[in-house]
Amino acid sequence: MARSIRNRGSVPVADIASGEIVRRGRPIRITGEFGERDAHAVVVTGGGDAGVTFEGEALVIDTSGLTIGGHTVLVNGIPAQRKQKGRQDAAFDVVVVDTPAALDQGLAVLHATRIRIGELDIESLPMGAGVDGEFRDVFKAVTRDGEKAVTLAFDQIGERIDIDDELAALAKRRQERYGRIEPALFERLEQGGDVEVAVWASTRGIDLPATEKSEKRPARKPSRVEARTRQEWTALGENLAEVTREYGLEPERIDPAAPVVYGRIPADAIRKLAEHELVAGVFLHDREGVLDLNDSIAVHNSDDAHSAGFTGAGVDVAVYEPGPDVTTNLSISGQYQTGSGSSSHARMTHGIIRNTERNRPHGHAPDANLFSANSYDLDAIRWAAQDQGCTVISQSFHRDAEQTSDSLSHDDNYKDWLALHWPFPTIVEASGNGSSTEFVNHKGYNRLTVGSHDDNAGAMASDSVFRNPKSTHGDRELPEIAGNGVGVTVVGLTDSGTSFAAPAVAGIAACVQEAAPVLKSWPEGTRAVLMAGAWRNPSGGRWRADLVAGVDGRDGAGTADADRSTNIARSRQSRDNAPALRGFDVGTLRSSDLDGSGRTTFRYRIKTPTAPLFFGSHVKVALAWDSNATRTDILFLSIYQNTLSVDLDVEVRDSAGTLVASSMSWDNSYEIAEFDAKAGETYDIRIRRWSGTDDVWFGVAWTQISTLFDIFGSVQTAPVFSLGG
Template sequence: MARNIQGSIPVADIVSGEVVRRGRPVRITGEFGDRDAHAVTVSGGGSADVSFEGDALVVDTSRLSIGGHTIRVDGVPAEGKGKGRQDASFDVVVVDTPAVVDDDLAVLHATRMRIGDLEIESLPMGAGAEGVFRDVFKAISRDGEKAVTLAFDQIGERIDIDEELAALAKRRQERYGRVEPALFERLEHGGDVEVAVWASTRDVDLPEPEKSDRRAAGKAGRADAARRKEWNALGEKLAEVSRQFGLDPERVDQAAPVVYGRLPADAVRKLAEHELVAGVFRYDREGFDDLGDSIAVHNSDDAHTAGFTGSGVNVAVYEPGPDVTTNLTISARYQAGGSTSSHARMTHGIIRNSERNRPHGHAPDANLFSANSYDLDAIRWAAQDQGCTVISQSFHRDAEQTSDSLSHDDNYKDWLALHWPYPTIVEAAGNGGSTEFVNHKGYNRLTVGSHNDSASAMASDSVFRNPKSSHADRELPEVAGNGVGVSVLSLTDSGTSFAAPAVAGIAACVQQAAPVLQSWPEGTRAVLMASAWRNPSGGRWRADLVAGVDGRDGAGTVDAERSTSIARSRQGRDNAGALRGFDVGTLRSADLDGSGRTTFRYRITTPRTPLFFGSHVKVALAWDSQATRTDILFLSIYQNTLTVDLDLEVRDSAGSLVASSASWDNSYEIAEFDAKAGETYDVRIRRWSGSDDVWFGIAWTQISTLFDIFGSVQTAPVIELGG
């Protein structure tokens, strides 16, 4: 850390980013005097009293607001020749909790939940929570070697949270069996219902998909064809069994072990009890467009100037086809004819168009495909028949607005992301009121919220309400894009519908810059999140999450120029140190030490000369839900859940923790910190729980805190996409 005016090294009794109970004093030791107390500032809301006690400056957190704060010790003119000025800063997240954690542990993540008879309710970590609740923490020893989960009740007594969650799972099993809860409630009305039936693959012995971390997958191989053949055969067997229960099979899926059809409501539970059935879900074939731009706000023009236009990347738009195809170049369509809309004209055109004297979209040289149907078979066609590695969706099913859990569509698309060609699927979060859930809730894709033309505010109707999850800390959407006042192909409209294809187009540019990412949606997701250096709403992702603030913008606004710069800087494990970079690969148990941390690390080195007044570093990690890969059965129920929980840690050259991200229920983590000039930081992944091998992507970049904010945002002209 930086030295104070008298030459000592200021040291805080917290690690940077630590979660502390409001009222807990933060002590910063060094050769300070009374006159140095005035040099301490605390940002983030509320007020803090600073006093000098012994050899320490003491920051009282009693009047700080809940959420993230930065405690900064600003340098003052030093006594003595050549002393200069020095600063030091420490991040902290303040919460209100009755729990008291031992001083030898540092809390890195916190969540508050209320466990009901069948559901979990997420609560903010502030004062005034009534009734029974649980505060759950991830904590590590101050040397980082020990990791522990702690849970307390509403009066601060320790409880066994694993036991309580297991009891909840048992109650849900007894209530729903293998029937999706949303479908279970529908059965009470009787009549026939449309269902999607997943087959159990417990007895199927097929090797897991493998992909190179050095090159794109290209065409489907023999192993991919063998798996598809096996899933199809299993589906045909399931269809035959289902007929015995009154199901009239409409279609056996060609990509996953699923059968679709109509079934009398009173027969659903009986079918669900069959040993060949893993789960029965509601199937909805209808879709509703997500209605409610600029190339410049995403810096896509800079990426294009650098030569990254999506060339060679296959991109699909999944929804009915465009009503007018003038100025659209479409490589292939799922079906001839079919329904069309002006909405689809815009979503196609935002990615690629040939309108004269107008910007030609975010990926003007991509190969554009139209998966022109609401049917799930259209997205399967785009991925597995056409080899599209980026797919944009801007519609939702009716029940996805009101359901707090994953739908059959979510399970199916997560499955697609785990099989050749491993597409990056980008979806609109939805538009509506505060009671509406983010429409798409899968783990292996990207959900996009909508912001204005300057990335200074989120659209008021951009949906951000989170789904239910086991530890009540799931956070959606993951990123944000411009969806307000978008103009293209003689049309202008607003909504998350138009933010999603903007991000999809940028994803294509990223995959052109690093072709290996065409087979690594985990890496594409990480690169896009790491590039998001502007937050149109709220504070930093991690601080908001810990405080229980439902984030509207996710990681922030995706930036094409930054994304492609990151994608051009592939780094390997134990790299020498780089300002920006990414990597992809498989994380195995053999890669971990006794503390659960990777034996390898990624190194970030900042320039010796600071850019203006300092820099900010953002690191993103993404991985997959494994449940859809081999049909994991949890308590005899098919569920798409995370089986591996990964966290991020960043330490400086002295070994001090400077940033972390340690949520439970997300398939990504985001760590941020203000960096020092000429420093090298080590980034390591910690596996908090689980034992499966898992694919992951990691990415990072540095941001000049003054130049980028004033240079890129305020002086860049807004360029519309047409119209």
């Protein structure tokens, strides 16, 4: 429960920014005309012991006894002295780490990661003591006024190092080893024989105008630029097909949506093919799939969204996996291939989104138009998006190699590509079920990966996969969000797994897109709205604090909430808006939008309600954007790499300009900032471009949870029941 905030007297001021990362043992000073008796009023939550002493009218917190990770410092209950007004209570967050680096206290350190750079890979390590061997501690920091940003990096003995040089050397070693061949395919070559591959064509020399999206209404058909682009890709694919024949590959299909050719090729010919100037990348192409094994309408508050009139009406949604065995209680508007399926698994995943079962809940999006992309073939998801115009797609299977590979697969690259082209679908995927050694099965940037939690959003399922893929700075964090996948009962079946959490989130996404139709063309905005609305954390910790401490988060942003998210979607805000309780916006971020510090010249304004004396609110902000999912020029070669060409961060400041929250990871396509807010205060959200120069589509969203509502409101006290009753 958020503590009370009395709006009177002077405000205690700390010598760190809220959310700052501090080296364990670094003292924190809080000034505010304190007396020696006031030391009792400081409480530090989060684990460990914090000694508080009085030194020269300041209260000093000793952090040496605190555990690694996030803490909240509360200054509360200081009485008025004589006739003076009592001092206002205060709270601020801090993240404690163990590092050999001597951090400059003239800088506010706002993100940290520890990595070990190997010959070909990067290992992510916890920011605690006892880590043996060489490692690198890398920090994002800003000057206290926020105007200048700087990257700091140190080795295991605290010496400054040039991390950019070391990462560039690693990239060169990987290039020399793999060239244009996907690492998973490269390892497969040792087995010999024929291999099924997907070959991406180089787009070097092709200069097409950028696709534009309306920020006011959904795109109901491909633009002229999009149509021209598809023609270019088709022609490029045909040229590539001719080239591949020279190396023993007989093209089985030229993709109509991307410059990709599919076929079988002798393993010993792949290295030579990869050297051709028209080839940007060669990837393993797996045609088979492995199904990922109760959704609760109440725990996601979908019934409240339905009562408010948001049922997914007018939104086209697809389920991508082999077709259902029985369609009696399903309402399917179209299917990729004719004929009945054989999957009871698919019967459930379809039914969780929409079903017609009598006297039972009819799914998370009971009035959506439901399509069945009933095949493991990638062409089925292309059909759902580009032939049927589906703006939400749910997938609950994975390829075999995706469990053990720590990098993006061809499927990941292809689906990220689809999200960047009409109809710009929001693709929602199950994270997988397995052991702690299994990687999150879907690792793309432009989609949502979903973990599974129990019926009360109190704990994540023990087999819900959460192991992060490797990334440049070691701070990639998946899954992005969580849904109920334990003991789902629907259309006469009961089962558990992330398979059934993903369609729940997809159904909620359809309700969100009905509430704000512009989001049909903005998966960036849909992602941001869903993550901002996910106010409960089944695994306990806040996203950012876990990330900085090196804790592999299990639940992403938290539990998807249909009621909270549709309320956000109903409150579209513009840049430099009048302060609002909640809201979202979408758009294109360009260099012309930024000032000299790399921050946006525009802002989004939050206004907290003037709550009763005892209650404050918790604010959550989410920012999402895209990878480029296209070629990158490295060492004069055109190579297919799905990378984040732009690194965005988010910061929140109060009306006095004081930083109250931030999120500044390196390797994610989203950021989540949250804080306990003061009643009746105004806050500004600003985006900072840390690196890159490309224009990029983005979505931003925020909401707040009133403590009063969450204690006495219907959300916490609503009965929990299965989707199937």
